[in-house]
Amino acid sequence: MSRRGTASLFVPDDLLESTLRASVEESRRKSKRLFAVGRREEGVTVVADLLEAEDVDMAQAELRRRGAAGTQHGLETVGEIVHGRCAELDGARRTPNLRFRLLRPQESSADHKTLSPSPSVILYAPPRHLEALALGPLPLDFHPASFGRQNVEGDQISSTHGATLKQASPTIAIGIHLINVLHQDSHTVLSEADSSPTAPAAQILYSLLLLVPAVLQGCVRILSVRLPLLGPLSERTAFARQLHTRFAQAASLLPMYFSLRRDLYGSASAEARVQAHTTYIRFFNLVWLVANDFIVGMALASYVRDNAPFLKHLAEKLVRVYVLAYLRELLAWLSSWPMGVKLNDEVATVICAAFLFLSQLWENVFLGPVLAHLPVHLIGLCGILGASSLLALTADLISLLTLPFFACYVAATLVYRWSLSTLSALFNVFRGRKYNPLRSRVEPATYDVDALLLGTILFVTISFLFPTLVAFYLAFASSRLLILSVQAVLLMGVSALNAFPLFALLLRLKSPRRLPGGVDLEACDDVRHWPERHLHLRSRPVSYIAILSSLLVVFDEFLSPRGLLKVLRHLLLGQVIW
Structure with missing residues (x-):
């Protein structure tokens, strides 16, 4: 050389x-x-x-x-x-x-x-x-x-x-x-x-297996169809969204398996076989997640089936105590000078009467028949779709059973936002200004004496009524935030079950070299390894923090500062938090 x-x-x-x-x-x-x-x-x-x-x-x-x-x-x-x-x-x-x-x-x-x-x-x-x-x-x-x-x-x-x-x-x-x-x-x-040659029976089985992803993809498309006035079901309910996710994941398993087998043992290039390590970990992580989700879901379904009378009685008690009774107590507290703040008695009485009528109507028309014939067995049967589907269904049931709170919250929010916009417009009249929507700014304006007098009277009247409206708005907004917090915890559990790197963690414990995270070079003079001075190339596995980083994305969707600031902005401006 x-x-x-x-x-x-x-x-x-x-x-x-x-x-x-x-x-x-x-x-x-x-x-x-x-x-x-x-x-x-x-x-x-x-x-x-x-x-x-x-x-x-x-x-x-x-x-x-x-x-x-x-x-x-x-x-x-x-x-x-x-x-x-x-x-x-x-x-x-x-x-x-x-x-x-x-x-x-x-x-x-x-x-x-x-x-x-x-x-x-x-x-x-x-x-x-x-x-x-x-x-x-x-x-x-x-x-x-x-x-x-x-x-x-x-x-x-x-x-x-x-x-x-x-x-x-x-x-x-x-x-x-x-x-x-x-x-x-x-x-x-x-x-x-x-390897042995593929048998004809295996070819037939392969053709039949190809029908499974097609059926699952059809279910995914059905859940994605936009319905009139509702939109896609996968965007309206947590249960449908979880079914959409699970069906899409299950539909991808078989193509991932054949792709993995082709890249690892087939005629794919050697570079493709090296890159197949990522597909290998993704595939088996998804298999483990789905399998464990179904196992836990079956256990929960069995528990719900065996304890259906007790769970039905518990659900009825929770709804009557923490939804209907709590709503009446909250309205009674708001109509009796809450925290020593004197509200407008007439306005508070009208609002309380309207909300109580709405609550009684909901109880007599919907909650009574539903609680009397609550399909606990059917709800538990959803556990065969996985524990994540059962958690998503629980989140939807909470939304359904607390609908009176949501209706009162929407009404209080609309009144609060109307009051804010009216006070802002009347305050501009009081100052001799008006808002120009074409230029998105407030400009000087000239008003007649009658307009100024009427604007001043309305401004003072709404200003005195505004504390009462704010009290009702804050009470129902806080209740809405509490309900959303409970649902967020359930949905975080659903997302964690969908993204938890279970297989990767077990692989990191059992065989760290299958999860490479880099290399280190170590100088060595030991002649037992090589007669001359040499280097050792060491594989450094991926850290546990890096493996669990996928969960940070899940929690960031619910606890990100931007999302919390958005919720605070909606509260201050009187926008409905869905």
């Missing part, structure tokens, strides 16, 4: 053990030589395995016979391990006098006399099946990019000695790519060799 030989040599960390075994048996096979097989690209050589042969041509022939050279990133003979006489192994561990002879790409058995300059040796642990090395966190659904993680490509590689290896970044990137490709190829060859 020329003096511009290979800059970096990636060697499996178990290569020394293989070399020791080969050196012990060398005396028995004097005609055999030890060749390294792997791949090289842009000044980087990656060794994947060792091969004993008489010369380079015989080694290449052996690779072709095994079929490795026929893979998409097939192995080739990249070098020869030359070692001196090894001391007898008398129980003490000895290191053979290793030298690595790198071969030219077209070198033959008659032309391999020149040794390459000493490359930078980097030891790595060969990835096993479904394992991979990565320069950064594996891109999963739970957004690992939101966490500050040093990336080898974009920044630098960390060393245990505190040194930075910015110049090695392109080399490490190429080496990691070749390591993943070579070992994915080797696992795929073994899998294809062990």
